[in-house]
Amino acid sequence: MIRGIIAALFLVLPLPMVAVAEETTYTVLSFDELNGWERDNHQQALDAFLVTCPDMKDPDWQSLCALAQQKPNAKGFFELFFRPILISEGKPALFTGYFEPELHGALRPGGPYKYPIYREPPEAKISNPWLTRREIETGTIMHGRGLEIAWVDDPVELFFLQIQGSGRIKLPNGKMIRVGYGGSNGHNYRSIGAELVRRGVYSVHQVSAQVIKNWVRRNPVDGLELLRHNPSYVFFRKLSGHSDDLGPLGAMNRPVTDGRSIAVDPSFVRLGSPVWIEKGGGGPIRRLMIAQDTGSAIKGAQRADIFFGTGDKAGRAAGRLRDPGRMVVLMPIQRAFAMATETLQ
Known part of the structure; x- marks a missing residue:
């Protein structure tokens, strides 16, 4: 999803500080060195x-x-046309998860549907940064301009x-509309999870996306104020001609696949490349995935965001994920050995 894709948990908690690596290394491996390779569903x-x-326009691809x-x-x-290559810059691997939320809404306001999803106004494209979240939500600048795509029933889900x-x-008649990233107000994201920790409401290890949602719902007035602690605001666009049974569009403007698509840092991993994932922690994953997405928080050769699918169940699984491991990129044979030769000579 062209979102500056960001796993909710990743933005809730700050990453630990790590030393900056001086050089990137490229090591060609054999398929025998990939833990679990034989047991995967390669199809x-x-x-x-x-x-x-x-x-992918390069001739070899x-x-x-x-x-x-x-x-x-x-x-x-x-196995015949690729070779696994471990790309490392000295930072430990980190896997997080992301998902496609499903909200309840309507095309007109009324009853519980009172929180608008907005298109980007023209002035926000020109002025960067533009108004803050607080100014957008509490002011009148967006009113009466036909910028609403839909109204939803839950401000924290929004x-x-x-x-x-x-x-x-999901509309009251059961039909679905899909929305995608359509711009932002240009302000930097400020973590509301970190703010709850700073206030002493929770300790760092207690904070998750679900914990934040529950706290906001139990404290509706203070909860809205907490959300406005983050000045960043995202606008959307309506996506048409995209089947409900397909995943959302990734950075390559093609649908991503739950459990098989990841977001990567394209300065290290070519979009479209197969990537072997060895995720540790709870619920280990050993699986071949495809790098089909990017995100502003996904930085580094050993950094990936795993797409878990659509809805609450996918959201809970994605929100819990923050694990170490290893990722190995599959490259066309000649390209893999050329990269290793150039780096290791």
């Missing part, structure tokens, strides 16, 4: 790869995409929709 990874590989479209044996395809950058709105 699911190939299906996800096919969603975005037509948009185009050739591989053409081969993939011939429906080869998936495991054999990856807040987290802005963190994720895209989502679905």
Whole structure:
């Protein structure tokens, strides 16, 4: 999702300080060195790869995409034409999760539907930064201009929709509309989780996206004030022609796949590349995924945000994820060895 995709938990808690690495290393591995490789469902990874590989314009990637479209044996395809390469800059790996929220809303205000989802006004495109969250929500500058896409029933869910950058709105008649990132007011994000810790409401290890939601709902007046502690505000655009059974659009403007798509730092990992994930912590993951998204909080060679799907269940799983591990990029054979040779000579 073109959101500056950010896992909710990642923004709730600050990352530990780590030393800046002096150089990036590229180490070619064998498939035997990938923990769990033999047990993965490689066909699911190939299906996800096919969603975005037509948009990779380099000749070697185009050739591989053409081969993939011939429906080869998936495991054999990856083993024959790719080599795993470990890219490291000295920072430990960190995996977080993100998801597509599903909110309840209506196309007109009324009853519980009183919190608007706005399109970006023209002046916000020109002035950067523009008004703060507090000024947008408590002032009248947005009123009467037809900038509302929909109204939803929960201000805290709207807040987290802005963190994720895209989502679905379920209307009273059961129909869905999809919204995607459409701009921002230009202010930096300020963590409301860190603010609750600063106030002594919770300790660092207690804070999660769900804990914040529950606190805001138990304290509706103070809760809205807490949300306004963050001056950043995200606007949306309505996405049309996109089937409900597909995931939201990623940075490659193609649907992402739950459990098979990740957001990466494209300065280290080419978008569209297969990436082998070895996530530790609770519920280890050993799986081939595809780098199909990016995010402003996703920085580093060993940093990834795993897409968990749509709705509350996916949100709870994504919000709990903050684990170490290792990620290994699959590169076309000649490109992998050229990178290693150039770096290690």
